Amino acid sequence: MPKLVDHEERRRELGEAVWRVIRSRGVDSASIRTVAREAGWSPGALRHYFTSQSELLTFAMQMVVERIEARLSALDPPADPRRAVEQRLHELLPLDEERRAENEVWLAFAARALVDPRLRAPHEEVDEELRRAARATLEELGSAGRLRPGLELDLEAERLHGLLDGLALHTAMRPNRMSPEVIRSVLARHLDSLDPDEGGR
């Protein structure tokens, strides 16, 4: 009786199945068939939600965005603006198993967008969202007097976004090369280099 079932509830249920498959078998194993089996649905029922692996990946990417947003709004930001910015940026970086899985979805989604024109627009949206987040953190540092004077914000946003995505790419490609400690230190060093109080070390 699918009509009696709340659509959002089914979507959430589906999302959890997608996530369990990704966590246990990796994003490339998340096919319509494996997700249907995990959710206990028929592949036919699943096809009401998505008809190809590209759509499934787009769905998984939407979940990543929702998960990050939920974590960001649940944060209890420290008073120090530099620490607050750092805490938020940590939510975007692959610093634990959960965020590594999200990061792998992001890279698989981007890699698919390279060859599937239908994913270009959703990919651009995510990409712009991240660039805006990079810029917003710089503006926040600026308002708090924690940004060296005279910096070009557009350029700094490109640089910060480039660094964040470079670190994410490196971690997704070679999960065991850089420790979470090193990733945090690289970001901290970058923020130090923008901070007038840190003397540009």
Add this chain to the structure above:
Amino acid sequence: MPKLVDHEERRRELGEAVWRVIRSRGVDSASIRTVAREAGWSPGALRHYFTSQSELLTFAMQMVVERIEARLSALDPPADPRRAVEQRLHELLPLDEERRAENEVWLAFAARALVDPRLRAPHEEVDEELRRAARATLEELGSAGRLRPGLELDLEAERLHGLLDGLALHTAMRPNRMSPEVIRSVLARHLDSLDPDEGGR
């Protein structure tokens, strides 16, 4: 009479055909069939060189490395060490059509390595090569007194490598978003931030 034909000559010929296909139709169109047609070979003859698209991509990636090495060794470096470093790093960045094509091969190769375990080792090799290059440029700046004292070289190498690959990723994903001018400026700004003479702007 394949035995009479010089192997290196055939490999070069093949490389050029791969490259023409990549430039005219994109890296995803570079299948064994299209490359064989472009080279005027039979698909069977081509299979003496590679048996899958993964091998073809590995071959294309080797070509990218060789092309970059050839350009680097043909450079006429300026006397100023900062300019010399910048000139070399520019050869790695997607600043013109040729380097954009190379960059797309790199990303396609990396994306394939995510799902094809046989590409992991060749990908790691390329990745290590780039990390060594990032570190070597920092050491060169250090020897020339153009690196702020007290920097942790390992961390700075991760940061520079992360930034370079982030810029490369962003350009491959969205070729028209950032101009070559902006890419150069982001790199210049990063090198400025490491330079004691630039006052950490």
